[in-house]
Amino acid sequence: GKTEVFVADAGQRMVWRFSKAGAMLGQIGDSAPGENAPPAFVIPSAYFDVAVSADGLPWVADPGRQKIGLYDLDGKKKMEWGESSMEWAGFCGCCNPSHFALLPGGGFVTAEKGLPRVKVYDSHGRWEGVVAEPDDFPPDALGLDLAVDGAGRIYVLVPAERQIRIYVRKLADEKQN
Numbered sequence: 001g002k003t004e005v006f007v008a009d010a011g012q013r014m015v016w017r018f019s020k021a022g023a024m025l026g027q028i029g030d031s032a033p034g035e036n037a038p039p040a041f042v043i044p045s046a047y048f049d050v051a052v053s054a055d056g057l058p059w060v061a062d063p064g065r066q067k068i069g070l071y072d073l074d075g076k077k078k079m080e081w082g083e084s085s086m087e088w089a090g091f092c093g094c095c096n097p098s099h100f101a102l103l104p105g106g107g108f109v110t111a112e113k114g115l116p117r118v119k120v121y122d123s124h125g126r127w128e129g130v131v132a133e134p135d136d137f138p139p140d141a142l143g144l145d146l147a148v149d150g151a152g153r154i155y156v157l158v159p160a161e162r163q164i165r166i167y168v169r170k171l172a173d174e175k176q177n
Contacts (some may be wrong), residue, residue, distance in 0.1 A: 006058045010048035013041045015060050017073070028060060028075040047098035047113060047143075053106070061100055066091035068100060068108065068125065081125025088119065089127035101146040101154075109154050111144040118144065118156055120169070131167050132156065 004025060007016045014029040029040040041048070042064025049061040058071050062080070069080035082097075083090045091097055093114035100110045106123030109131065118131040131154055137144070138160045145157040154167040 002052060002056060004052075004056065006050045006052055008048040008050040008060065010043045010046045013039055013043050013048075015050050015058060015071075017058075026073065026075065028058065028071050044095040045098075045113075047095060049097070049099045051100060051102045053102060059100070059102065059108075061097050063091075063095040063098060066096055068097065068110075081121075086115075088117075088130060098143070099145045101148045103148050103154075104150055104152050109146055109148060111146050111156065113142055113144070116141040116144055118146070118154070118167075120154075132165075 003020060005018045005020060007018065009016060014027050016024065017026040017028070019025055030037070041060070041062050044064045047063055051059050053059060053070070057073065059068055060071060061068050066084040067080045067082035070078045072078055084092070086092045091110070091112060093112065096112040096114070097110040098113040100108055103109055103120070107128070108121040108125070109118065110121065111118050115134050116137040117133050120128045120131060122128055137158060140160045141158060143159050147155040149155070152169055156165045156167065158165060
């Protein structure tokens with residue numbers, strides 16, 4: 001199993017890395033960026049998420065920049081993807097994705113606030129489809145958290161309805177015209 005725990009701290013704009021026993025192993029982000037250096041993460045609201053890949057590396061949301069980045073254990077960014085856009089492939093608003101989870105095989109499922117929508121991307125961050133659109137949620141839907149199980153089922157927490165919704169991906173030949 002995984003031997004480390006990563007915690008996204010929106011208040012400090014930092015991802016903390018701990019052993020399972022609770023010993024601090026490191027951090028990703030800057031507690032005080034240099035005078036002319038931009039902060040490692042832009043966190044305009046309290047939403048900040050991290051997920052760990054199968055190889056033990058953290059993917060971290062940078063909601064103020066509408067990106068998700070992969071980091072090594074020393075806190076160096078290896079790659080990132082995402083763009084600001086109202087289109088389905090992008091992230092809209094000031095601070096999205098608000099939550100994300102990793103799919104078996106390396107893809108992503110993301111949730112947005114403001115205009116609540118849940119979407120799927122491949123392992124390179126290319127948009128693949130919509131899980132749930134704004135009309136699927138109540139007007140006050142905020143904080144749609146996500147989880148994925150080993151079979152790829154997507155669990156969406158809808159706090160406004162006190163529900164967990166379970167979505168199962170349709171295969172291309174199952175889609176109706």
